[in-house]
Amino acid sequence: MQVDLNSDLGEGFGAYAITDDAALLDIVSSANLACGLHAGDPEIMARVFALAKAKGVSVGAHPGFPDLWGFGRRRIPFTTGEIERLVAYQVGAAQGMAAYAGHRVSYVKAHGALSNMAEESAEVAAAIARAVKAVDARLPILAGPLGAQAQATRAAGLTPIAEIFADRAYTEAGLLVPRGQPGAVITDPDEAAARVVAMVKAGAIITASGTPLPTEIGSICVHGDSAHAVETARRVRARLEDEGISIVPFA
Amino acid sequence: MQVDLNSDLGEGFGAYAITDDAALLDIVSSANLACGLHAGDPEIMARVFALAKAKGVSVGAHPGFPDLWGFGRRRIPFTTGEIERLVAYQVGAAQGMAAYAGHRVSYVKAHGALSNMAEESAEVAAAIARAVKAVDARLPILAGPLGAQAQATRAAGLTPIAEIFADRAYTEAGLLVPRGQPGAVITDPDEAAARVVAMVKAGAIITASGTPLPTEIGSICVHGDSAHAVETARRVRARLEDEGISIVPFA
Amino acid sequence: MQVDLNSDLGEGFGAYAITDDAALLDIVSSANLACGLHAGDPEIMARVFALAKAKGVSVGAHPGFPDLWGFGRRRIPFTTGEIERLVAYQVGAAQGMAAYAGHRVSYVKAHGALSNMAEESAEVAAAIARAVKAVDARLPILAGPLGAQAQATRAAGLTPIAEIFADRAYTEAGLLVPRGQPGAVITDPDEAAARVVAMVKAGAIITASGTPLPTEIGSICVHGDSAHAVETARRVRARLEDEGISIVPFA
Amino acid sequence: MQVDLNSDLGEGFGAYAITDDAALLDIVSSANLACGLHAGDPEIMARVFALAKAKGVSVGAHPGFPDLWGFGRRRIPFTTGEIERLVAYQVGAAQGMAAYAGHRVSYVKAHGALSNMAEESAEVAAAIARAVKAVDARLPILAGPLGAQAQATRAAGLTPIAEIFADRAYTEAGLLVPRGQPGAVITDPDEAAARVVAMVKAGAIITASGTPLPTEIGSICVHGDSAHAVETARRVRARLEDEGISIVPFA
Structure with a gap:
């Protein structure tokens, strides 16, 4: 078994x-790399691509809104056409940096507000899919298994990879409990690790009430920007490996 | 005969x-497209790629320094490593937008201060060549026939395309007379057109004193951002065609 | 009579x-000056302040969202606290440039999406007023006479100046007919000038149906960024002066 | 005795x-506050002004080049006129944020490459002084006691405040040993603290060879962005206080 x-x-x-x-590159099997608009620049992109290559980690383009000040977390009212072009630009830039560093872009995952909007809106999700399809139709897209993006990705003829979050609670509909609600974020690394193991073994998202919602699980996201990010990632990996589940890139 | x-x-x-x-896309055979760092954004890039495709115009990536305020004309002291990565990023982004718009990137031409530095410095020119080689080694690079960039490009195993300027005077060494010196810029469209015809027919750069310096001429640059840009471009094209010289993309 | x-x-x-x-500085009595976030930079700010000073034109700070790409026209979901601080920053920067150029900031007018939001939302309008009050409580704020901003400005103890638009139609409620609706924008310079004269003489906004809505009129806005901006501004001024109405800064 | x-x-x-x-605001008496061009934004500026006010810390505007990516450390070839306007803009913006937060701007200190250039070039230093004089001639300017900036500041009729660095070695001419040379940076907090005490008590810069160069010392700079910044600042302050030297803002 692997994930x-x-x-x-x-x-x-x-x-x-x-x-x-x-x-983090010693722990994860896939790295979502900021492409210079909400974060990232050619220097850090080249360093991460080179280090990921050396460590056997796959890299995905991680496009976001052009909002460095807001770190891509503000929902800026771009049209779907503008979103398509923002994504195409960033995937291309990531491919250029990958080639420069001797690695490659293996998938796409939307960042922050762009991701949140794609999980809710079929139109936004379709715009992202059109951009990816135009630039490189072989690239899969990481998306929540039960949101709008997985559907739109599949409808566009691309491959969605079902992603669950290690440190977030899920509603009974299988969506993320919004940040700010009690229990939305799981801060204890051991609890996060235990939940991940339970969900992977069950082949299901486990909701806040404990109900399993069966789904494929292609990837587990551990956040990189929290205080205990590295520690949580390490525990999640260790617990999965303890259970005989290998950590392997999906692409 | 063609150019x-x-x-x-x-x-x-x-x-x-x-x-x-x-x-301008009705006049030129090749369009150097700003890549979003000194000018340009995904919207205008998509529009130009699409229009160029429709009109049969080749498009080159036109990378510059990340200096929108200075329009890429300030010589910012980047290291050659940083320059490599800036160029790789922009060529990749242009390729992404080209794919999005159904067209392709056919060559690379450095912009503004980056271009000026590359014409003078073998190190800067080599940095640009390394970046292009890493991203797509088939792409030729537009460069002055007698400057550092053509040499460095060739040394890197890439193809330089010799470019002359329609509206600039040349020193006896075959370099551009620096802007600000008397006669450096040719503002009369007819004079510019006549000079171009003379140089193309002679297969030589004609210096300020009238001396011909034999060189290949692969492309003629007409500036797009001056007041009489369109008119000058039109005259240059018309005069060349009058002489039986076809305007054809080099790549 | 004056306006x-x-x-x-x-x-x-x-x-x-x-x-x-x-x-435009030869025509208007007040210039709304972009402060560097949606447009403008220290160079152009210094030039406009110096030229306005020489021509006896008052200058107002014209703060907008930090969105150069969107020219301040995107409604970015900033909090009211963030809006306060964005406005304080820009008014301060304008004051610095005014002092540098030997002129002064005489008023504040919000730009683009920020202005639209302030006309609709008492909270946004109050945030702008708080910022202006903190930086310089003597500065009046230009606002539509019948929108949320004039009210919030007055409630904050600041002075709103009632502004009408020369080239826009008004609803029966005295608000701007949204762009995109038929007749929303008046493109004929003579028609715009005639409307302005009629409204100033009537002391009323004249709605699309011809109904006069009495209001003070402190200032008339002529847009600076349209194709016929200069011509329209010239006609508006000429027609007002023909009627014996002097063009005089309100502050 | 105080410093x-x-x-x-x-x-x-x-x-x-x-x-x-x-x-750091619990340790220092003066805070140099980035103004949004090389670092900083209205949010963090408002927070620092408010916290500094609450803690009785003076705040200076800390203008730098508009180069967020380079953190203001790249020597961008701006003209002296552009530098004047960049500084005026930033000092004004800082004053706006100070007014918003109920505090005030008490002095100016140039950042990074702008500071380095001002210490070397009388023209750059004079440009900064002209900007400060135009915006608020009462503001003193922090500068090295033996560099070009102190002189130019005095020549402009403004007050230079002599600043020494806690963690940097000095040449026999009293200038900073360039980073990269052996011993240029003092990383041991205790050594830095001991040096500061020795220099303040001697009323002299002590060069690498141990020679004292008598000078006024108005302020001691402790860097805020190194790994041990807080610890070094704390030791410097403690050692000075142990010697009966009070830490008091100069403005």
Whole structure:
């Protein structure tokens, strides 16, 4: 049995850093790499691609809104056409940096507000899918198994990879409990690790009430930008391996 | 007999415009497209790629320094490593937008201060060549026939395309007379057109004193951002065609 | 009888220009000056302040969202606290540039999406008023006479100046007919001028159906960024002066 | 006996942080506050001003080049006129945020490459002084006692405040040993603290060879962005107080 472990990396900019890229690249099998618009720059992109290559980690383009100040977390009212072009630009830029660093872009995962909007809106999700399809139709897209993006990705003829979050609670509909609600975020690394193991073994999202919602699970996201990111990622990996589940890139 | 006619296009940003892209795309055979760092954004890039495709115009990536305020004309002291990565990023982004718009990137031409530095410095020119080679080694690079960049490009195993400027005077060494010196810039469209015809027919750069310096001429640059840009480009093309010289993309 | 004529100026950025600042400064009595976040930079700000000073034109800070790409026209979901601080920053920057150029900031007018939001939302309008009050409580704020901003400005103890638009139709409620609806924008310079004269003489907004809604009119806005901006502004001024109405800054 | 202790603060941007502002504001008497061009944004500026006010810490505007990616450390070839306007803009913006937060701007200190250039070039230093004089001629300027900036500041009729660095070695001419040379940076907090005490008590810069160069010392800079910044600042302050030297803002 195997599963992928992904994390957002390379989210610095110039002198700024947020994620401990070197430490996380020793733990995850897939790295979602910021492409320079909400975070990231050619320097950090080249470093992460090169390090990921050396460690056998797959890299995905992680496009976001052009909002460095807001770290891509503000829902800026772009049209779906603008979103298509923002995504195409960033995937292309990531491919250029990958080629430069001797690695490749293996998938796409939307960042922050763009991701949240794609999980809710079939139109936004379809715009992302059109952009990916135009630039490289072989790239799969990481998305929640029960949201709008997985559906739109499949409808566009692309491959969605079902992703669950290690540190987030799920509603009875299988969506993320919104941040800010009690229990939405799981801060205890051991609890997060235990939940992941339970969900992977059950082949299901386990909701806040304990109900299993059967789904494929292609990848587990561990956040890279929280205080205990590295520790949580390490525990999740260790617990999965203890259960005989290998950590292997999905692409 | 044939030659290419190139111009910098797509140099707007959001609500801002500088170049009359639609008019110039009816005249030139190659369009140097700003990649979003000194000018350009995904919207204008998509529009220019699509229009160029429709009109049979080749498009080159036109990378510059990340200096929108300075329009890429400030010599920012980047290291050669940073320059490599800046160029790789922009060529990749242009390829992404080309794929999105159903067209392709056919060559690379450095912009503004980056270009000036590459014409003078073998190290800067080599950095650009390394970046292009890593991203797509088939792409030729537009460069002055007698400057450092053509040499470095060839040394890197890439193809330089010799470019002359329609509206600039040349020193006896075959380099551009620096802007600001008397006679450096040719503002009369007819004079510019006549000079181009003379140089193409002679197969030589003609210096300020009238001396011909024999060289290949692969492409003629007409500037897109001056007041009489469209008119000059039109005259240059008309005069060349009058002489039986076809305007054909080099790549 | 007298009235103020205002226009948005200084909306360039680096090599980019949109407004014909020199021509408009010969026509208007008040110039709304972009402060560097949605448009404008220290160079153009210094030039406009100096030229306005020389021509006896008052200058207002014209703060907008930090969205150069969107020219401040995207409704970015900033909190009211963030809006307060964005406005305080920009008014301060404008005051610094005014002092540098030997002029002063005489009022504040919100730009684009920020202005639209302030006309609709008492909370946004109050945030702007708090910022202006903190930085310089003597500064009046230009606002539509019948929208949320005039009310919130007054409630904050600041002075709203009632502004009407020369080139826009009004609903029966005295609000702008949204762009995109038929007749929303008046493109004929003579028609715009005639409407302005009629409204100023009537002391009323005249709605699309011809109903006069009595209101103070402190200033008339002529847009600076349209194709016929200078011509429209000139006609509006000429027609007002023909009627014996002087063009005088309100502050 | 008393001296001022200053540190660069507020050097974050959006989600990014570099300096531990809250901790440093408990130690220093003056905070140099980034103004949004090389670092900083209205949010962090408002927070630092408010916290500094609450803790009785003076705040200086800390203008730098508009180069967020380079953190203001790249020597961008701006003209002296552009530098004047960049500084005026940033000092004004800082004053706006100070007014908003109920505090005030008490002095100016140039950042990074701008500071380095001002210490070497009388023209750059004079440009900064002209800007400060225009915006608020009462503001003193922090500068090295033996460099070009102190002289140019005095020549402009403004007050230079002599600043020494706690963690940097000095040449026999009293200038900073360039980073990269052996011994240029003092990383041991105790050594830094001991040096500061020796220099303040001697009223002299002590060069690498141990020679005292007598000078006024108005302020001591402790860097805020190094790994041991807070610890070094704390030791410097403690050692000075142990010697009966009070830490008091100079302005």
